[in-house]
Amino acid sequence: MIQTEAIVLHGFDYRETSRIVRLATRDAGVVSAIARGAKRPKSRFGQGLDLFTGGVAHLLLHPSRDLHTLVGFDATRARPELAGSLQRFAAAAALAELCIRFGSEDAQGEILGVLEQGLDAIGTSADPEVSTRTLAAAWQLVAELGFAPTLEHCASCHRPIGTDEQVPFGHRIGGALCRTCAPLAPGARSLPAEARRTLQSWISGEADRNLDSASARAHQRLLREFLEEHLADGRALRAWASWEAGSR
Numbered sequence: 001m002i003q004t005e006a007i008v009l010h011g012f013d014y015r016e017t018s019r020i021v022r023l024a025t026r027d028a029g030v031v032s033a034i035a036r037g038a039k040r041p042k043s044r045f046g047q048g049l050d051l052f053t054g055g056v057a058h059l060l061l062h063p064s065r066d067l068h069t070l071v072g073f074d075a076t077r078a079r080p081e082l083a084g085s086l087q088r089f090a091a092a093a094a095l096a097e098l099c100i101r102f103g104s105e106d107a108q109g110e111i112l113g114v115l116e117q118g119l120d121a122i123g124t125s126a127d128p129e130v131s132t133r134t135l136a137a138a139w140q141l142v143a144e145l146g147f148a149p150t151l152e153h154c155a156s157c158h159r160p161i162g163t164d165e166q167v168p169f170g171h172r173i174g175g176a177l178c179r180t181c182a183p184l185a186p187g188a189r190s191l192p193a194e195a196r197r198t199l200q201s202w203i204s205g206e207a208d209r210n211l212d213s214a215s216a217r218a219h220q221r222l223l224r225e226f227l228e229e230h231l232a233d234g235r236a237l238r239a240w241a242s243w244e245a246g247s248r
């Protein structure tokens with residue numbers, strides 16, 4: 001049995017009285033666990049398993065199985081503010097989907113802190129700022145997962161790229177390309193210097209910039225294409241799609 005900091009990413013009812021939850025944890029990465037009796041009126045889980053709640057999970061890990069047992073959950077941080085607007089909720093669900101789909105290898109618990117910060121930033125943002133906060137958190141998660149795109153030098157020949165250059169961005173090749181290598185990524189999206197600086201600041205966790213809505217949409221598209229290329233193994237990212245559609 002381990003006790004570890006965790007955030008509830010997803011949950012669904014299982015049989016009459018139980019729930020199965022997905023948790024991002026500090027010590028075991030992203031795991032699925034069954035909370036037996038969680039739906040009973042006087043369950044020891046109480047409201048603790050609401051979406052995006054943070055706390056300490058008491059987990060019985062079953063090494064040979066994908067489904068572990070959640071023995072208890074001491075909630076320390078509910079996040080009802082995320083349900084306060086559709087924008088916030090869609091954004092939080094999209095970050096959770098990113099963790100669920102790609103966080104299972106995260107044995108070091110690197111993503112928990114980034115997720116926590118991202119959810120809190122979204123929860124304290126007015127609707128117009130939510131998409132920028134979400135983009136920043138998503139790129140930091142991508143970086144923690146080890147997929148950060150190359151931006152300061154060419155992803156192919158490693159030649160430095162000037163800060164003011166508008167260059168093509170090759171999703172498959174994993175970043176910006178110099179003019180010589182541009183033909184390696186036919187049809188690549190062109191990334192203006194300003195957009196590249198914004199991406200860099202998000203990845204390095206610097207204070208976010210607020211974007212006008214056209215730039216925010218361009219960044220949403222870039223992020224989705226990048227996730228699909230690098231992480232999505234052909235399966236649709238549904239929460240990202242509805243987040244993107246809902247931000248328009």
Ligand SMILES: [Zn+2]
Pocket residue numbers: 154155156157158159177178179180181182
């Ligand atoms: Zn190059």
